[in-house]
Amino acid sequence: MLTVSSIAGLRRIIAEYRKMGQSVGFVPTMGNLHAGHLMLVDKADSLSDRVIASIFVNPTQFGPNEDYEGYPRTEEEDAKKLETHAADVLFLPSVETMYSDVNSTTTVSVPYLSSTLCGESRPGHFDGVATIVTKLLNIVQPDIAVFGGKDYQQLVLIRQMVSELAIPTQIVACDTCREEDGLAMSSRNIYLSREHRRIAPGLYQELCRAVDMIRRRKAGFDEINLQTRANLEQQGFQVQYIEVRRQGDLRPPAAEDKLLIILGAVCLASTRLIDNIIFELD
Secondary structure, three states: OEEEOOHHHHHHHHHHHHHOOOOEEEEEEOOOOOHHHHHHHHHHHHHOOEEEEEEOOOHHHOOOOOOOOOOOOOHHHHHHHHHOOOOOEEEOOOHHHHOOOOOOOOOOOOHHHHHOOHHHHOOOHHHHHHHHHHHHHHHHOOOEEEEEOOOHHHHHHHHHHHHHOOOOOEEEEEOOOEOOOOOEOOHHHHHOOHHHHHHOOHHHHHHHHHHHHHHOOOOOHHHHHHHHHHHHHHHOOEEEEEEEEEOOOOOOOOOOOOEEEEEEEEEEOOEEEEEEEEEEOO
8 A cells, every 4th residue: 555645646646547547436534543434445445446545634624622633643553454455545645735724715615514413513614524525536536435424414515515516526425334332433432431432322222213203103303303302311412413304405304205314413521423314214
C-alpha cells in the first residue's frame, strides 16, 4: 500500500491506474478505524480494481464545543489495518493541504438536509461535510465512493449533492456494522465509560421496539417518537431527537409513504451516539 500526503502525488498515482484502464473505488474516513470502516474498504475492493482510502479529521465539520482536538488519531494502526484489507493507496493530507484557509468562504451546502435532525443541534456540521466530500471527490475522481449507513443523514445529503452537482461518482452504501450487543460501531464509542457502555445498546433496542410498534400499527408516529424518547430518558440517555422520516429525502412521512426510517441521536455524558433502522411497511 502506498501512502501519499499531497494532492499532486495522489493524482499522479491515479493517472497511472487510469492509463491501465482500471476503475477506482474510494473510502473517505476520519481514521480510528474499526470493523465498520474496513467493511467499506472490502466493499470498494469488490466493486473496483483499485481502492483509495483517505484519513482526514476535517475541522470544518466540528462545532466550537465539539471534540476536534481530542478526536482519536491513530494513523499508524489505521495504515496497518488498511494494508490487510486490500487498500492500494492511503491518502493522508494535512489541514494545510485541504484548506489554504479553514475560514475560506467557499462552502457547499445542501439546505434542508443540512438543517434538520442532527443539523439542528450541530449548525454548520453538514456544510463542513458537504464541502470536504466535494473536495475529496474532485481530487480522487473515483468511479464509486463507499459510505456507511450509520451516518444515514450524511449519506442522503451526499447522494443529493452528487446528483445535483453532476459529480460522476456512484455513491454506494453499506449497512451499519454492530457490536454483538447491537451497539452501532463508532470511533466515539471509546469515550464511553464502563457503565455508559453497558447502557449504550439501549438506543438500538428502543429503535427496534419502535419499528415493531409501527409495523403492528400500535400508535402513530408522534406518539411512538415520544414513547421511545421517554424510554431512553428513563435509562439515562439525554435524547436530542427520535424521528420517523422517509428514507429517500428525510422529510416527515405522509400516510401513503412505505419506505421509512427511524433515526435517533442521544448523549451519554459527553459522548454523542446516533443510530437508525430502515424499514418498509406492508
